[in-house]
Each structure stands twice: as structure tokens, then as C-alpha cells.
Amino acid sequence: MITDRKNRLEEKPVNSPALSKARMAVSALMASGTLATAWLATSLAIASHDASESVAAPDTSVSVGQSSHESSEASHSSAKKRTSSSSTGFAPAKQAQPASGTTHTKTKGS
Amino acid sequence: MSTPGTFRSSDAGVMAEPVEAHFDAIGTTNRIIATDQTALATAVGLAKDYLSDLDRAVSRFRDDSEVSRLAATAANGTTWCWGSPLFLDHLDAALRAARLSDGLVDFTVGSAMVAAGYDTDLEAVRARPGFTLRLEGVRVPGWESVGRTSDGRITTPRGTVLDFGSTAKARAADVIARRLALTLPGGFLVNLGGDIAPSGTAPAGGWRIGVEAADGSVLQVVSVTNQGVATSSTQLRRWQTDAGTVHHIIDPRTGRPAPLTWAQVTCIAADTLEANTASTAALVLGEDAPDWLIRKGVAARLDRPDGSVTFTPGWPRPEAERAA
Numbered sequence: 001m002i003t004d005r006k007n008r009l010e011e012k013p014v015n016s017p018a019l020s021k022a023r024m025a026v027s028a029l030m031a032s033g034t035l036a037t038a039w040l041a042t043s044l045a046i047a048s049h050d051a052s053e054s055v056a057a058p059d060t061s062v063s064v065g066q067s068s069h070e071s072s073e074a075s076h077s078s079a080k081k082r083t084s085s086s087s088t089g090f091a092p093a094k095q096a097q098p099a100s101g102t103t104h105t106k107t108k109g110s
Numbered sequence: 111m112s113t114p115g116t117f118r119s120s121d122a123g124v125m126a127e128p129v130e131a132h133f134d135a136i137g138t139t140n141r142i143i144a145t146d147q148t149a150l151a152t153a154v155g156l157a158k159d160y161l162s163d164l165d166r167a168v169s170r171f172r173d174d175s176e177v178s179r180l181a182a183t184a185a186n187g188t189t190w191c192w193g194s195p196l197f198l199d200h201l202d203a204a205l206r207a208a209r210l211s212d213g214l215v216d217f218t219v220g221s222a223m224v225a226a227g228y229d230t231d232l233e234a235v236r237a238r239p240g241f242t243l244r245l246e247g248v249r250v251p252g253w254e255s256v257g258r259t260s261d262g263r264i265t266t267p268r269g270t271v272l273d274f275g276s277t278a279k280a281r282a283a284d285v286i287a288r289r290l291a292l293t294l295p296g297g298f299l300v301n302l303g304g305d306i307a308p309s310g311t312a313p314a315g316g317w318r319i320g321v322e323a324a325d326g327s328v329l330q331v332v333s334v335t336n337q338g339v340a341t342s343s344t345q346l347r348r349w350q351t352d353a354g355t356v357h358h359i360i361d362p363r364t365g366r367p368a369p370l371t372w373a374q375v376t377c378i379a380a381d382t383l384e385a386n387t388a389s390t391a392a393l394v395l396g397e398d399a400p401d402w403l404i405r406k407g408v409a410a411r412l413d414r415p416d417g418s419v420t421f422t423p424g425w426p427r428p429e430a431e432r433a434a
Contacts, residue, residue: 088209088210088212089210089406089407090210090379090380090384090388090406090407090408091379091380091381091384092380092407093337093338093378093379093380093384093409093424094334094335094336094337095409095424095426096332096333096334096337096339096378096409096424096425096426097316097332097333097334097426098330098331098332098333098426098427098428099315099316099318099319099331099332099333099426100331101318101331102318103318103319103320103328103331104128104130104143104299104313104317104318104319105130105141105143105299105301105306105317105319105320106301106304106319106320106321106322106328107301107304107305107306107319107320107321107322107339107340107341107376108303108304108322108324108341108343108346108374109304109324109341109342109343109344109345109346109347109374110138110279110303110304110305110341110342110343110346110347
């Protein structure tokens, strides 16, 4: 009995299909939880960044000058931030219809 | 206010038809079409004023523009400037186009464009005899190398020449169309050198847009109500060099003119900037263009130099083809 019980205790955690499935489910849950947390953090960062970018630019005349290394780095990191936080998809458009006859205007290469 | 250009009815004798005015600006012919005749003169004035300001901000061909001044100082090293609101708006549009196109539409191709010979108005470029192509060693800095802070400070690396040629007309068409609809009665069609933006109330049956080939013939007519329409071509802005004919669509991956796979590509999208971004990217991509457009969900008509045509899903098939 004791041996049987011991065998059961030793074998079931390794071989039970039910337990394997349970382990996979737990792993999946943990992974999705991590992803959800990461997604939430990213979304908050994007919302914060978009809000800061919606501030109207000052109406100043243009001044041009050589950049210091520091300011250059700051601007570049800003550009990278924008890149990572912006939508990259074309917006859905209503479908155009076939037509004939006179035209209101023409599209041509430019 | 600016004086309106030439007026004519789009369909002479039919009073219900929209009316049109056209004028030259930013190196091309521009057309404003209005459903309400009383709004046309004001609409043209608004468009002319906007395009005049735009030329001062982003033209590569005038020394006093913001783009030219930035390029002049960038020749000596990494540089920066405060952009005007109009410059920043067009920079943001160009950044959006770069992201949408996976970097295929890149506004830092200016130095490559200059090396290819397109460094002044096209008529002057064409009139210049024996231009020597200088494409060896040309490098496109890449749109991600340009910094833009939320308070309007723009930074560019050494040697960068910004070129908004792939986005400025389209963005301008979108902005002008929106302003017209907000301030004037009726519907409008703003056509800046072939980049077309509708706004307000479209006429019954929609706006009929002809897709024009390089020889001036109309390939097809489509009807839109609120979509942007744009065509990019390898056939029109061309000039001679010592190495043969070149055109103005630069592949930012190589710094050289894009392949001549397509004579022109026309796209329909949610706005004109997106339509022109897609059509320009398609020319750069060559044979890969149809698959890319399908993946991006953009309706397009792609015409090869031999006259054969490819359509992506969502593009209205020509009526003759539908009947067959």
C-alpha cells in the first residue's frame, strides 16, 4: 500500500495528462497576465505622450542654429518615442463607385 | 485677398453643375470646384493664401523658406530650428506618411533629389543641358533621424535636406478642403496638381473623378463623396541627364529613382495624404506594390507603361469591364 501510494505520488505529477493541461493553462494565464500588464502600461504611456503632443506649437518665427550634442539627443529620442507610439495603419475608407460621363476634375500624376 | 483665377462651369449650360476656378501655385495647376457659385471666389482666395504661406515654409526652391534655411545650416553639421505652425503641421504629415508607408515615403530624400538634378523648378531643370548625375555615395539620412519635440523644435543630422514633395500637396488639399467646408456653404473639391480632397456636401451621384494618363486621356471615371484621391507617376516629372532620363520618385532605400515598373498608381483612401502616401509607396515598391497595397487595405489602380492594369480590392472596376 505504502509502495503503491508512493508510486502514485511519484508518478502522477510527471505523467498525468490532466495535470500537464493544468500547468499549461496556468502558464498561459501568467503569460497573458504579463502581457495585459505590459499593454496597460504601454497604453497609459501612449495616452500621456499623445496628450503632451497635442499642445499647440508656439507661433514663433524660425531661428536656425547649430545643435549641441545634448539637445540633438533629446530631439532624437523624442522622434523615436513618437515612432513607437503612433498608429501605422491606413484608415478605412468608403468604397468609391464606378462612374461615367463628364468629370468634375481629374487626378493625374505629380 | 487674392484675386480668383479663371472661372468656368464644369459642364457648360447646366446650372445645377458645380463651378470651377483654377490657378497656378506651388509649381502646379490647382483647381477649386464648388457646388455653390457664390462661395467660389472666397474659396479660391483662401486656397491661394494658404498655398502662398506653404511655399514660404516648405519650398526647396526658394532660399528664404524654412526648409532651405534648415538645409543650409545642416550642411555644416547637426542643426535645429523652431518650426512655424505650418511647417510643423507638414512635418507631422510627412512623419505620418513615413510611418504609414513603412519608411518608403521618406521626407529626407532631399539630398538624393538634388544629386539626381532636381534642385530647382522643373522647367529650369529640364532646360539645363547635360546634367551630370551624381548618385554615387548618396545616402538618405532616414526619417527617423529627424527630431521633433512637442514644443516645435526640429533637429536634423548633418547634410539633411528635407523634401515634402510627396506629402505637401496632399496635406494642403486636405487642410484647404476642411477649411472651406467649415467656413463656406455647399460642397468643394480641392485639386492640387492631381491630389484631390472633397469636403462638404457632394453633388448627387458624388464627385466624378477622371483618372488621367500621362498623355491626357481619361482612363476611367470613379465617383467619390468624402474620400481622398491621388495619383503618383514616373512619367511626368522627368528630365534628361548624362546617364539618361530620370524621374522624381526616389527610393529611400537606395537614394536612386524608383524602378519604372508602373507608369502611374492611383489610390483612394480616407484622406488625400493617405492616398498619396500609398500611391508613392507603390511606385517605390515596384512589383511588390499590389501585395503591399492589399495588406494595407488600400484601393488602387496600377497602370504599367505597356498599358496593362492591375486593381486591388475595393477599386471600382471600369464600367466596360463590369459589362463584359
